[in-house]
Amino acid sequence: MNRIDKLFAEKKQNVLNVYCTAGYPNLESTVEVLAALQANGANIIELGMPYSDPLADGPVIQQSNMVALHNGMSIPLLFEQLKEARATISLPIILMGYMNPILQYGLENFCATAAAVGIDGIILPDLPMYEFETAYKQLFEKHNLKFIFLVTPETSEERVRKIDSLCSGFLYAVSSSSTTGNNKAITNQSAYFKKLQAMNLANPILVGFGIKDKPTFQSACQYTNGAIIGSAYIKALENSTDINASTKEFLNTVLA
Amino acid sequence: MTTIENVFSVDQHGYYGDFGGAFIPEMLYPNVKVLQEQYLKIMYDPAFQKALQQLLTDYVGRPTPLFLAERLSEKHGVTIYLKREDLCHTGAHKINNTVGQILLAERLGKKRIIAETGAGQHGVATATVCALKGLECIVYMGEKDIERQAPNVARMQMLGATVIPATSGSKTLKDATNEAIRDWINNPVDTHYIIGSVVGPHPYPDMVARFQSIISQEIKKQLLQKTGSELPTHVIACVGGGSNAAGAFYHFLDDLSVQLIAVEAAGCGINSGMSAATTQLGKPGILHGSKSILMQTDDGQVVEPHSISAGLDYPGIGPLHAHLFKTGRATFMSATDDEALQAAFEISKTEGIIPALETAHAFHVLNNMAFKKDDVVVICLSGRGDKDLSTYMKYLG
Incomplete structure (x- = not known):
């Protein structure tokens, strides 16, 4: 059973998905970060594959992508690192990134290798529904990789339902129309989360963008299955000398 | 015989042969979708054409x-x-496109215009039509380009535009375009993005080509x-x-x-x-x-x-x-x-x-x-x- 399905079969509330960038803060810290997240209360890990032009990301994650690329991170190297990681990491891992590096790697090869190293799902914000449905869907399914789509407060109900029918793993509900790491208040968005909850969708819902601490996490979890934290955790790692300690300290502010 | 090799117009999904499409995050979908559905209808509406021709003749000097x-x-x-x-x-030539897109933005009820610029010509052309129509104008320009195209930066400012330096990546046109797209993601309701070239998600390449x-x-x-x-x-x-x-x-x-x-x-x-x-x-x-x-x-x-x-x-x-x-x-x-x-x-x-x-x-x-x-x-x-x-x-x- 796919680890994401297994997780949501057992845990339906307060699921915490934490984003980190592969090769950040150091080239060799990827697995250490995964271990720290697992040890300190994360339920899912969203692992960013760094890209030179991350359109949907705000300054903090952009910067982490630049650092990781400068450190020498690449998809082949990441797959090497992940081969070892599965010996100790049992959490679901989702790879998040942008289309272009994957096209260069080769999509079929990417899916096969990702599945082989124990990846559970993929998020590609610049792969829209039309392209996914016509060209790529079967490939992800063949390798038992969940494909997670984003919806926003501007997405029509009809489109949310269509996306839900193509999406697997969980639905990524963007809290407000923005890039990642924004300061728009998510506490005002409860009507939107309520609406999603009332739609009785096939997929569990995790809320992302703007989740950074306990109040925002709780606010997101009130009507959905959980939330995703990205920029705030990247900031916590920025000047870290002890990744496990920084991760523990940060996750305590969210979960405690 | 008509084959993909000798068709040079865009198909309904925005493809020219193997190239094109709309690879955009969901946050941009509503705006891009409206443009896809409306651009030809608006552009070839007789009243729109009349207004466009008048501006091209009397303002642009065509x-x-x-x-x-x-x-x-x-x-x-x-x-x-x-x-x-x-x-x-x-x-x-950049203004051929901006007069068209500003009229389109008006039709779509947008109040705020964003643009990217490299040499500054598109930024100036956008700032110009925004001044003409009394719309707020924000132009993203690579930090490196701001240095090497100083006269155009001054022109944009004199025309009332805000020029925001793009400081990521190579600090040139590519990065200015990234920043403009991110702005649009953050301001989906009131803002129209006037792309200056035949790039971007469908329908921009075709729309800009038609205006040019x-x-x-x-x-x-x-x-x-x-x-x-x-x-x-x-x-x-x-x-x-x-x-x-x-x-x-x-x-x-x-x-x-x-x-x-x-x-x-x-x-x-x-x-x-x-x-x-x-x-x-x-x-x-x-x-x-x-x-x-x-x-x-x-x-x-x-x-x-x-x-x-x-x-x-x-x-x-x-x-x-x-x-x-x-x-x-x-x-x-x-x-x-x-x-x-x-x-x-x-x-x-x-x-x-x-x-x-x-x-x-x-x-x-x-x-x-x-x-x-x-x-x-x-x-x-x-x-x-x-x-x-x-x-x-x-x-x-």
Whole structure:
């Protein structure tokens, strides 16, 4: 059973998905970060594959992508690192990134290798529904990789339902129309989360963008299955000398 | 027979053959969807066309002249006409697109306009139409370009626009475009993004090409009057993203007797590691919402291009151009920084026209072509060189 399905079969509330960038803060810290997240209360890990032009990301994650690329991170190297990681990491891992590096790697090869190293799902914000449905869907399914789509407060109900029918793993509900790491208040968005909850969708819902601490996490979890934290955790790692300690300290502010 | 190879218009999903599409995050979907559904309806509405034609005539100053460059013709032993887009209001072809898109933005009820700019010509053209219509204007411009195109920055500010430096990546046009797209993601309701080239998600490449197609529409009419035939043998234009080339080629795409020549910026030389010659150095890839040809590393990271001209300093080309390249419908050539500079000085002295550095690239390839005596060549003189004076001054002997 796919680890994401297994997780949501057992845990339906307060699921915490934490984003980190592969090769950040150091080239060799990827697995250490995964271990720290697992040890300190994360339920899912969203692992960013760094890209030179991350359109949907705000300054903090952009910067982490630049650092990781400068450190020498690449998809082949990441797959090497992940081969070892599965010996100790049992959490679901989702790879998040942008289309272009994957096209260069080769999509079929990417899916096969990702599945082989124990990846559970993929998020590609610049792969829209039309392209996914016509060209790529079967490939992800063949390798038992969940494909997670984003919806926003501007997405029509009809489109949310269509996306839900193509999406697997969980639905990524963007809290407000923005890039990642924004300061728009998510506490005002409860009507939107309520609406999603009332739609009785096939997929569990995790809320992302703007989740950074306990109040925002709780606010997101009130009507959905959980939330995703990205920029705030990247900031916590920025000047870290002890990744496990920084991760523990940060996750305590969210979960405690 | 109609096959994918000889169809040069976009299909319903925004593809020119293998290239195009709309690779955008869901946050941009509602705005892009509205544009996809509405752009042709709005553009070809008679009232819209009337307003557009009036602005093009009375404000932009169209039609622009088609000028017989006698001394240049004599030198190359061929007839050379210059399509004088440098005489458009604001000094380049860019305003053909911005007058169209500002009218479209009005129709869509948008109050806030964003744009990216490289050389600053598109930024100035956008700031100009925003001033004309009383709309808020924010222009993203690479930090490096702000330094090398200072006069255009001042013009945008004088026109009331806010110029925001793009400080990520290579700090040039690519990064300014990223920042503009991120702004649009953050301001989806009140904002229209006026993309300045034939790049971006569908329908932008087709929409911008249509607004720029006035260039080739006029060339046809003017050539008919001057030569008795509306078809030249060659059309030459520089290509960064490719908007002036798209406009100059547009109405000749199906006339296969017309050779289309796109000139890219080779920078310090194609293999110097400091170049922006996308078709020579690039591979298929996705940037700024469409699939095209893209300069990138083996890992699919977009590389930082180099050209002396900020307007050509872009690692991609529009999907239409990628299709023209792949199918062989257009011939792609290039000019280095030095060759472009030489051409700029030559045209200034022989024709009394100081061209933009971008445009100067197009002139250079005249030296590398074998023409027949009866050939009729049209060069799209896309912009004037005032903005490049500080660069030119360094080379004044």
